[in-house]
């Protein structure tokens with residue numbers, strides 16, 4: 001794809017698909033690394049991924065995962081005693097959020113020339129990577145992702161968030177591909193923020209949603225069915241979701257988010273805060289930062 005066209009489409013639709021972004025070997029390396037992560041995850045990791053979760057232990061595990069590799073299970077994968085109800089290879093919902101810093105295979109992909117070229121094509125001045133996730137959405141058990149805007153979780157002022165979503169399997173309607181409302185980054189303001197609770201006494205609720213739940217016209221969604229190795233770029237405000245994987249085919253993906261520190265600031269209120277700093281893809285640190 002011609003890179004000027006890429007920026008044009010991204011600005012117009014709030015997302016853009018780049019087919020064949022990775023080579024077959026690069027996809028295989030990422031997928032193999034993702035599969036290896038399912039072998040013997042640490043025992044303290046048995047927390048089910050849900051952003052409504054209030055349990056203290058799970059909350060701190062989730063918050064700490066900004067700087068670690070955390071393991072999050074599917075809702076139906078564990079019983080109340082945290083015993084696995086399914087095969088470990090299909091039990092995880094996702095792994096995150098510092099794969100790009102702590103795992104060589106994901107680091108190589110994230111800090112690659114291919115990614116740098118995309119950031120330059122989008123005109124990013126000083127892109128920093130804030131988080132990364134391996135998303136499994138395994139057959140039969142992979143849950144749905146409710147509709148949302150990514151800037152809800154990773155707010156910058158002004159909004160400069162870009163999501164990189166790389167398909168490691170063919171992602172089709174049957175196995176829970178992304179659904180996006182084209183142009184919604186322009187027509188919908190940021191509806192909600194997911195932040196650290198300003199009330200620090202609320203120890204059982206260290207993270208809270210601020211804002212309203214919006215009703216979106218469901219007929220505006222388009223399925224973004226892509227082949228494996230495709231990259232989907234997502235604007236921080238574009239509304240998207242994915243359905244449960246009811247098929248027998250897995251739908252693995254590697255995803256990470258960048259923002260442009262050259263033109264914006266990462267909010268200190270965001271749930272995700274790093275203790276070690278975000279690593280840039282390129283660019284000079286400006287005097288103001």
Ligand SMILES: O=C(O)CCC(=O)C(=O)O
Nearest residue numbers: 135145150163165242255
């Ligand atoms: O993989 C999915 O189903 C959703 C991922 C997502 O929302 C994201 O990467 O921003």
Ligand SMILES: [Fe+2]
Nearest residue numbers: 148149150240
């Ligand atoms: Fe998202």
